[in-house]
Amino acid sequence: xxxxxxxxxxxxxxxxxxxxxxxxxxxxxxxxxxxxxxxxxxxxxxxxxxxxxxxxxxxxxxxxxxxxxxxxxxxxxxxxxxxxxxxxxxxxxxxxxxxxxxxxxxxxxxxxxxxxxxxxxxxxxxxxxxxxxxxxxxxxxxxxxxxxxxxxxxxxxxxxxxxxxxxxxxxxxxxxxxxxxxxxxxxxxxxxxxxxxxxxxxxxxxxxxxxxxxxxxxxxxxxxxxxxxxxxxxxxxxxxxxxxxxxxxxxxxxxxxx
Numbered sequence: 001x002x003x004x005x006x007x008x009x010x011x012x013x014x015x016x017x018x019x020x021x022x023x024x025x026x027x028x029x030x031x032x033x034x035x036x037x038x039x040x041x042x043x044x045x046x047x048x049x050x051x052x053x054x055x056x057x058x059x060x061x062x063x064x065x066x067x068x069x070x071x072x073x074x075x076x077x078x079x080x081x082x083x084x085x086x087x088x089x090x091x092x093x094x095x096x097x098x099x100x101x102x103x104x105x106x107x108x109x110x111x112x113x114x115x116x117x118x119x120x121x122x123x124x125x126x127x128x129x130x131x132x133x134x135x136x137x138x139x140x141x142x143x144x145x146x147x148x149x150x151x152x153x154x155x156x157x158x159x160x161x162x163x164x165x166x167x168x169x170x171x172x173x174x175x176x177x178x179x180x181x182x183x184x185x186x187x188x189x190x191x192x193x194x195x196x197x198x199x200x201x202x203x204x205x206x207x208x209x210x211x212x213x214x215x216x217x218x219x220x221x222x223x224x225x226x227x228x229x230x231x232x233x234x235x236x237x238x239x240x241x242x243x244x245x246x247x248x249x250x251x252x253x254x255x256x257x258x
Contacts, residue, residue: 008237008238008239009036009233009234009237009238009239010036010037010237011033011036011037011038011093011233011236011237012037012038013037014037014038014039014092014093014236015038015039015040015041015088015089015090015091015092015093016030016033016038016039016040016041016091016092016093016094016095016236017041017043017067017081017084017091017093017094017095017128017132018030018033018040018041018042018043018095018097019043019044019071019095019096019097019098019124019128020043020044020071020097020098020099021040021042021043021044021053021095021097022042022044022046022049022050022052022053023049023053023198024197024198024199024225025097025147025192025195025197025225025228026044026095026097026098027053027225028225028226028228028229029095029097029228029229029232030042030053030057031057031060031229032226032228032229032230032232032233033093033095033229033232033233033236034057034060034062034064035060035062035229036233036236036237038062038093038236039062039063039064039065040057040062040063040064040065041065041066041067041084041091042054042057042064042065042066042067043066043067043068043069043071043080043098044068045068045069045070046068047068050066050068051066054066065084065088067080067084071098071120071124071127071128072119072120072123072124072127073127074123074127077124077127077128077131078127078131081128081131081132081135082131085135090135090139091132091135091136091142092136092141092142092143093142093143093144093145093236094128094129094132094142094143094144094145095145095146095147095232095236096124096125096128096129096144096145096146096147096169097147098120098124099120099121099124099147099165099199100116100117100120100121100199101159101162101199101200102116102117102159102161102162103158103159103202104158105157105158106158106160106161109160109161113161114161117161117162117165118165121162121165121166121168121169122165122168122169122172125146125169125172126172129144129146129172129176129187132144133176133180133183133185136180136183136184136185137180137183137184137185139184140183140184141184141185142180142184142185142186143185143186143187143235143236143237143240144176144180144185144186144187144188145187145188145189145190145232145235145236146169146172146173146176146187146188146189146190147169147189147190147191147192148166148169148170148173148189148190148191148192148247149162149163149166149169149191149192150191150192150193150194150249150251150254150255151163151166151167152166152167152169152170152189152191152247153167153170153191153249153255154254154255166191169189170189170191170247173187173188173189173245173247174245176245177244177245178245181244181245186235186240186241186243186244187244187245188235188240188243188244188245188246188247188248189246189247189248190228190231190232190235190247190248190250191247191248191249191250191251191255192223192228192250192251193217193223193249193250193251193252193254193255194213194217194222194223194251194252194254195222195223195224195225195227195228196222196223196224196225197225204222210222216254217251217252217253217254218252218253218254218256218257219252219253220252221252223250223251223252227250228250231248231250235248
């Protein structure tokens with residue numbers, strides 16, 4: 001017999017757009033939301049990788065759509081979102097996951113890469129969030145989940161610009177909630193700690209860093225991307241109907257401990 005209290009976590013009948021979802025965290029979240037009942041709209045720039053991700057997800061008997069557009073291009077974002085809404089149906093959930101990392105000493109950090117970080121990590125969250133919100137506001141319902149980072153609260157050597165962008169994502173999330181909560185939207189962020197993903201491949205291969213991380217993190221290990229799914233389902237579902245402007249750290253306790 002099913003527990004009626006668990007129905008508030010169901011995503012049946014909802015459609016979720018996840019940016020940067022052909023691999024890593026984005027793909028894991030897309031898979032988790034599909035398993036919770038959502039129709040999935042995958043996004044990425046590499047059409048081949050996007051198609052391969054869609055084929056893998058179709059084994060879940062979920063409805064999967066793809067949209068290849070550049071999240072750093074405001075016109076492309078608006079066109080893709082408007083087109084999907086008009087031709088396929090409403091986007092009920094938006095997960096702003098697309099992002100990039102670059103490691104270099106701050107005094108030698110390339111200016112062009114700094115600008116690319118701003119476009120990829122901050123501007124894309126604004127462009128996609130704004131485009132989906134324009135439709136959600138009319139319906140007086142919607143869920144926007146931005147992927148922040150442990151670097152929303154902390155910094156490490158060599159990634160100051162990345163930390164700056166993720167700090168901005170945290171405050172943009174609060175701003176979205178402040179502006180859009182009155183229209184029935186819930187806008188929150190998930191802040192992952194150190195997860196074994198393609199973005200962190202360089203660090204995962206670094207034995208000294210892994211040893212440091214295991215000592216620094218109370219959980220004494222890297223996170224696995226599947227461990228982000230529960231937080232995403234919660235924030236995407238009716239269960240979080242009065243949660244707004246919140247940054248949910250999923251980090252093994254690293255932000256709780258010196």
